[in-house]
Amino acid sequence: MFHRLRFLIGRHNKTPSTKRLLNSKRKPCEPAMFETVQEVAIYIHRFHNLDLFQQGWYQIKITMRWEDARYTSHGAPARVVQYEAPDLGSDDFIGIWRIDDKENSFSTQPFRIKYARQDVPLSVMISFNLPLGKFEVPATSAVILKFELLHAPILENGFDFQASLDALPASIHEFRIPPKGLLGLHSYCPVYFDTFHAVLVDVSVHATVLKAGAYTPPKKVSRLASDSLTVGDVARENCDKSNRVLDQGAYGDSKQISLLKALLIARDILLEELQNLSKAIDQKVDLTDFISKMGMKHAASEPQNGLEQKSNGIIDFGSDEVLQSLTKENLLSAFSSVANQLSFLWNAFLKFHRANTTKILEFLRDAWANDRRAEWSIWMVYTKVQMPHHYLRSGNDDSSQHSVRGRVSIAKKINDDPAEAAHARAELHRRSIAQMRINNRSIQDMQIFGDPLHVPLLIVERVVNAPFRTTSGNSYFSSLDPKDTSSILMEPNIRAVNKLSAAGPHRNGRVLRVVVFVHGFQGHHLDLRLVRNQWILIDPGAEFLMSEVNEEKTSGDFREMGSRLAQEVTSFLRRKIDKMSRSGGFRNIKLSFVGHSIGNIIIRTALTEGVMEPFLRYLYTYLSISGPHLGYLYSTNSLFNSGLWVLKKLKGSQCIHQLTFTDDSDLQNTFFYKLCKQKTLENFKNIILLSSPQDGYVPYHSARIELCQASSWDYSKKGKIFIEMLNNCLDQIRSPSSECRTFMRCDVNFDTSSHGKNLNTFIGRAAHIEFLETDIFAKFLMWSFPELFQ
The missing domain is CATH 2.60.40.150 (C2 domain)
Incomplete structure (x- = not known):
């Protein structure tokens, strides 16, 4: 058939x-x-x-x-x-x-x-x-x-x-x-x-x-x-x-001169690009016939001066004066000559391209990636801030009455709401884009350039870490020594890791790169597939795990969800380690995590599980997408809070009790307070926190792990607990003196005008889900910082 x-x-x-x-x-x-x-x-x-x-x-x-x-x-x-x-x-x-x-x-x-x-x-x-x-x-x-x-x-x-x-x-x-x-x-x-x-x-x-x-x-x-x-x-x-006939030209000599100048420019560009490609891929292109027939030996020996320099008396067509002075017959002759040169070069390029297809494509791909960083910066704003050493409570706390050098007091009221200020900043930048005239020679992707005002904006805040506090030096999650690892119970996953430790630098240079994606509340394992697809483009050799063990089980206890994820991840790692060990071994592991919403809490809980301990030294990049890292202790979205109350009362969702700190009458015994004391972020080399001021489902400060305005005037025990949680999380992120860690907060401002005015936009659900339904923000971020995702 x-x-x-x-x-x-x-x-x-x-x-x-x-x-x-x-x-x-x-x-x-x-x-x-x-x-x-x-x-x-x-x-x-x-x-x-x-x-x-x-x-x-x-x-x-x-x-x-x-x-x-x-x-x-x-x-x-x-x-x-x-x-x-x-x-x-x-x-x-x-x-x-x-x-x-x-x-x-x-x-x-x-x-x-x-x-x-x-x-x-x-x-x-x-x-x-x-x-x-x-x-x-x-x-x-x-x-x-x-x-x-x-x-x-x-x-x-x-x-x-x-x-x-x-x-x-x-x-x-x-x-x-x-x-x-x-x-x-x-x-x-x-x-x-x-x-x-x-x-x-x-x-x-x-x-x-x-x-x-x-x-x-x-x-x-x-x-x-x-x-x-x-x-x-x-x-x-x-x-x-x-x-x-030239004398019957309908558009006059000016057009004929413009045609000739266009061919001259095209010829120069083509020759330069052909030489650049030849040099970049280390393959010689044969232009001998071109040089000999066109009398361009001097031009070829000094390509930076263009093709206008002639050593054999050929007229220099580079100036308008010379072109204007040519007779019609000379103009026609010059046009024909330059057109023949251009045709020769074009066919030489096509022949060269066919002989070196893959190398040329790889070179152009690398050049494209570098150019996009500059081009996509139109929709990105970069800032750099200093991370405070340590937040102190104000008000009734006696310790705040004393001046502590190198620490930050929050006694002064913050006038502007951070979420509103971030949204206003993004809208100001969006208006500036409307006045831009994007005029370059690069190919423009119409999914982005078709309507530039509707493209998400990213405000990237690179946080410069303060000195690491020595009080937290004794960490349960400190990097393990191979001798310590061998003394632990020899479970299958630990034995697999020991294979890597024993391999040492004499094994081949391969690195096992694994990325784990974890969905949010009532989510699906493919929710983060758009981010995964962008990651594949950045790093085609990586292994990807779309976590499925908690599908339809996200209403329970975070400890149970974390345990299931830890088992799923270690089983996946064990299979990949065994497979690579049989095919020549490898020298290192890079284990990265991506979470959306409460998937981030599940990830951090999984990292406290004993089965994950041997792998903690290999943690690489953590991409948190709108994760409530500090819970809902200070949530200002009244409609969303009402929905949480209904889930607690009617559905009995344990994770909602934990998110809202109602799982125990003593705040110091709550799940979130204890989780923030665990060193779940300490071993990652790169930490990126994505948030959106339009997201009403996750408190803005909670997604960014930063100070909450309301807590600065809360002199109750709740305020004290929040500051402790915040400091504990930031202490994990601060880099030790012997190690450099990348820490970025990234605000994503979506264009929600297409959604109209409805309940989803009013309560902030539209932006929370937009993280899953678009990949442009991920494309901008990942191609601008590819070293964090490879």
């Missing part, structure tokens, strides 16, 4: 464009005088399934258009190069790629997705031509690059497969190539469709300006497009219009 389908689809694919690809006998028209086209080449490396929920057949369709409506022409597929021939004998592929003349689109061959983390190599480059026609050169309009994810279910008898794929796209992702980038661009472009179709398509985009009709068809073409395939472009179809 599959072979029959391939035959049918192959016949269906013979659209007029495909026929032109397979028929090279037609004589091309003469190249148009002073006509240029915008060429954008898109290389599709692979399709990587991160988190598709539905198996089936998938296909990627690509179209291209001008952003400015005055540019009526669309990008037309010009040529296709299949770098590696697909395995047509495999049941995971059907047919070949397609070109549709009606909508000027290119579609990859359909491929089958069966499981998560599946890689599908595509290895195809498609070049689009966008004619510039009567418009200014360089173009003043951006180009919109559109990727569509098409899906069809598993084939059944009589099922119209291609019609199902073409019906409606499952998801769309668009990118914008700004006018500055159209003259010369080589960029990585990750296509990550949406939260429900979490895939990564590794793509690179390459753009330049060429003289119209620069390509001539090859004499023979393979049906599988194993070599360069040329399609008649729009310029050839309109050659009767564009073959104008």
